[in-house]
Amino acid sequence: MDLVVNATSLSRSGLSDFLLQRVSAVVLGLYALCIVGFLIVNPDVDQIRWVQYMTSPVMLIFGTLAILSFAVHAWIGMWTVGTDYLSEHKMGKHASFWRLLYQVFVVVIVFTYLLFGLGILWRLPAILL
Amino acid sequence: MQVSIYRYIPGKDTEPRMQHYDYVLPDDRDLMVLEVLEDLKAKDPSIGYRRSCREGVCGSDGMSINGRNGLACKTPVSEAISRDKLMLRPLPGLPVIRDLIVDMSQFYRQYERVDPFLKNDTAKPAQERLQSQEDRKKLDGLYECILCACCTTSCPSFWWNPDKFLGPAALLQSYRFLADSRDTATEERLSKLDDPFSVFRCRGVMNCVNACPKDLNPTKAINEIRTLLVKNGT
Numbered sequence: 315m316d317l318v319v320n321a322t323s324l325s326r327s328g329l330s331d332f333l334l335q336r337v338s339a340v341v342l343g344l345y346a347l348c349i350v351g352f353l354i355v356n357p358d359v360d361q362i363r364w365v366q367y368m369t370s371p372v373m374l375i376f377g378t379l380a381i382l383s384f385a386v387h388a389w390i391g392m393w394t395v396g397t398d399y400l401s402e403h404k405m406g407k408h409a410s411f412w413r414l415l416y417q418v419f420v421v422v423i424v425f426t427y428l429l430f431g432l433g434i435l436w437r438l439p440a441i442l443l
Numbered sequence: 444m445q446v447s448i449y450r451y452i453p454g455k456d457t458e459p460r461m462q463h464y465d466y467v468l469p470d471d472r473d474l475m476v477l478e479v480l481e482d483l484k485a486k487d488p489s490i491g492y493r494r495s496c497r498e499g500v501c502g503s504d505g506m507s508i509n510g511r512n513g514l515a516c517k518t519p520v521s522e523a524i525s526r527d528k529l530m531l532r533p534l535p536g537l538p539v540i541r542d543l544i545v546d547m548s549q550f551y552r553q554y555e556r557v558d559p560f561l562k563n564d565t566a567k568p569a570q571e572r573l574q575s576q577e578d579r580k581k582l583d584g585l586y587e588c589i590l591c592a593c594c595t596t597s598c599p600s601f602w603w604n605p606d607k608f609l610g611p612a613a614l615l616q617s618y619r620f621l622a623d624s625r626d627t628a629t630e631e632r633l634s635k636l637d638d639p640f641s642v643f644r645c646r647g648v649m650n651c652v653n654a655c656p657k658d659l660n661p662t663k664a665i666n667e668i669r670t671l672l673v674k675n676g677t
Contacts, residue, residue, distance in 0.1 A: 327637055
């Protein structure tokens with residue numbers, strides 16, 4: 315087993331990654347349902363009503379959970395894709411370099427989404443003040 | 444019918460090529476692909492392929508037949524033929540030794556990794572380890588595998604990570620011993636499978652189910668292993 319490849323997986327355990335990816339998918343699905351459901355029930359929603367909904371304690375916690383789930387889900391998925399296509403078996407001895415470069419790129423993107431997502435979500439209550 | 448065969452003879456050919464043969468099918472009966480190959484080899488003895496039992500038991504004549512993996516001896520030409528053409532290539536994802544003959548070493552290494560034999564640390568019985576009929580039934584659909592590699596070499600996850608992902612055939616055999624009531628090494632077997640590749644690289648593409656000439660279901664076995672891992676690890 316290639317330990318270098320495993321070292322960058324989220325948990326180094328196939329079972330943990332498998333469960334985390336599925337649980338995070340369920341969280342994201344439920345969050346999407348909450349958003350879409352709210353818009354269907356309130357077709358003439360204005361900004362004040364929208365911000366009130368998004369800053370309710372339940373939605374703030376749920377939103378935070380959804381953003382964290384996105385980061386976990388995206389990293390496990392993109393790591394899996396990278397270790398499929400950018401492998402020594404397919405690319406030869408330089409595969410590790412390209413895979414590391416790819417993983418750094420994915421980390422930057424995921425981390426950016428994470429910071430901006432949490433920043434926007436938790437700054438929303440200030441709009442009401 | 445035109446039969447196109449993948450040809451590559453190391454030392455003679457600089458690169459692989461497809462060689463085309465014309466073949467007249469009989470009107471009165473269907474042929475198996477292996478019979479066509481036998482006829483062609485009689486005319487051109489340089490064609491290389493493996494075969495032995497010619498009845499789907501030895502598993503030696505696995506190949507890609509018009510893009511689908513199968514045993515040449517069990518595949519009727521009438522089922523495989525497309526636009527009056529028959530395209531025969533070696534099993535994908537394994538190094539070609541010559542023509543339709545592939546190097547199965549990587550396939551066997553993965554098979555070896557699952558310890559495909561009964562492990563039991565209890566005292567030896569006087570005669571044999573007994574099993575109830577219900578427990579025996581759990582092995583149906585698992586023990587019949589003939590290791591032809593049609594499933595494993597049709598799996599994209601195996602093409603990408605042949606050294607890390609065990610592949611459908613090895614995983615089917617892994618579950619064959621996990622499901623065996625006489626085997627006591629369940630914990631040890633499962634602990635060897637809990638990495639991101641060995642089992643969890645299966646995406647449920649189900650090419651393996653489509654390719655298996657014995658109508659087995661490796662995807663189901665892999666899901667059973669996952670369930671065992673979840674039960675064991677949570």
